[in-house]
Ligand SMILES: Nc1ncnc2c1ncn2[C@@H]1O[C@H](COP(=O)(O)OP(=O)(O)OP(=O)(O)O)[C@@H](O)[C@H]1O
């Protein structure tokens with residue numbers, strides 16, 4: 193096991209600048225999730241850690257060793273690919289044994305290693321099957337088995353669950369997390385699904401366009417997003433953003449409605465801002481406070497009710513624990529919780545904190 | 547299934563994949579019968595008669611085959627054919643595979659190189675054979691000229707006048723002509739192998755040779771089997787190259803079974819004997835097909851229902 197240090201890493205594909213100076217410190221045994229929209233460079237960064245892409249600038253270290261010029265097999269890492277990349281002409285057993293065989297381990301060691309990994313993942317009955325004869329979930333498990341067998345210092349996952357159906361994805365999510373708690377191997381996990389990031393990570397790294405927007409624990413990112421992008425990316429349904437202007441201790445929205453300043457925000461008079469509030473932090477209000485909104489759609493999920501409304505043309509989503517039966521077009525008054533709302537600078541997107 | 551008794555004939559046919567398959571196969575089978583079996587049958591029959599050009603023959607049993615068995619020229623042609631096929635196929639396979647691997651890498655001018663590779667194949671065989679005839683000419687050979695100018699030899703090489711020289715010369719021409727087919731087919735095969743398999747193998751610690759040995763080669767074997775079967779069949783039955791470059795000479799040293807068969811049957815007029823020589827090729831060809839049939843059988847890893 194080892195820590196991973198990524199310092200000011202750059203990547204160019206020809207003239208195109210893809211990774212623009214990324215620094216991340218991952219502690220020994222940590223489960224770190226890289227998350228961000230499609231094309232932001234997550235896979236590229238992961239492949240640079242694996243040694244599948246050259247590093248154009250900066251430094252990557254695993255443990256105490258700088259690995260920039262080290263070939264993949266000496267980096268002591270294992271990778272689980274999005275399409276699993278199982279060798280189609282080898283049985284599950286041979287797939288898992290391949291790395292040990294190349295390392296010229298003796299038969300008994302290989303047998304023991306494969307057996308142990310197979311037991312951990314419940315693959316014993318499938319050892320003599322070929323990849324074609326497995327279901328998607330089973331293939332996914334074999335791909336993890338192949339990684340476990342090597343007992344590496346670091347696990348790398350590139351969207352390993354994105355080919356599975358929704359239900360299986362949730363189950364495998366838990367399974368990977370349990371596996372990590374058991375093996376305690378440093379893991380770097382790439383996904384564009386923020387729910388996966390929130391549920392699995394010790395540390396989340398939010399990326400956009402080749403830079404790191406914010407690094408932190410799931411709840412840090414949820415409670416204290418550094419900017420509007422992270423605030424919108426983390427959390428589901430995502431945060432509502434209402435453009436407005438600071439007026440004294442209030443924010444005047446574009447339609448003229450007034451909202452109280454978020455408690456911990458600080459802005460100057462007349463500043464153009466964006467008022468951010470999560471759907472789960474909005475309450476129904478009485479006639480005397482809150483802002484009037486027009487109901488667009490109501491979606492009951494059973495456990496809670498999602499209400500889509502419009503304030504001055506901006507769509508606002510709110511989630512209520514209790515059940516409501518509003519008719520589309522009805523006017524209701526909503527009140528964001530000022531202690532949990534955020535204020536962002538309209539131009540830079542940076543969160544304005546006191 | 548219990549309701550099956552009430553179904554019409556068509557309905558039952560629909561339910562039976564075998565019967566339906568048989569019906570769909572009929573037109574193809576009929577075409578094969580008319581255009582393949584008839585000439586083959588006619589050749590077989592001719593081989594059992596003493597037909598000459600301009601004279602209908604009578605049935606003579608295995609007479610032609612008996613005389614062939616004692617004909618040293620026939621046996622020389624058998625040797626030549628096997629030698630020609632074995633050496634040419636060997637080189638076509640390895641050079642073709644090497645070129646395919648090379649073209650599968652990210653090299654500059656990739657599509658241009660691929661187009662170049664196809665050249666020997668799109669030039670009509672007779673035309674390239676004539677070019678080779680010039681290349682091997684005893685007085686105007688460019689190879690000899692270059693080697694003499696470079697001071698490596700002092701006398702022009704007698705490419706087509708000496709038995710072994712001639713054999714290797716036509717083999718070289720055949721290799722040149724046959725490589726594109728092998729290389730392009732194998733290249734197509736290589737491109738079906740997912741790059742992530744190589745990445746996974748690299749991370750698993752495989753060297754370039756081990757990646758070839760454990761990933762590329764096993765995944766390519768089904769295609770290799772098909773390509774090499776065709777290559778062997780084409781080479782074994784080759785006619786044009788030999789006929790244009792050497793006409794079987796010198797002193798029958800490059801006569802293949804196909805050229806000898808033609809030589810005896812048409813210019814020589816001995817239709818029956820020519821047919822018998824041609825028929826003598828059949829066991830070899832069936833042998834080659836059987837080998838590939840077993841080589842081509844779907845391996846366990848290709849079976850299964852997923853995807
Ligand atoms: N080999 C390459 N040559 C040129 N550009 C590339 C190459 N590989 C990736 N890119 C570019 O780099 C950018 C980042 O790609 P990357 O695969 O890392 O994205 P990602 O964050 O993993 O996205 P996704 O969530 O869709 O997988 C993309 O714009 C992509 O077009």
Ligand SMILES: [Mg+2]
Nearest residue numbers: 234235236351
């Ligand atoms: Mg990706």
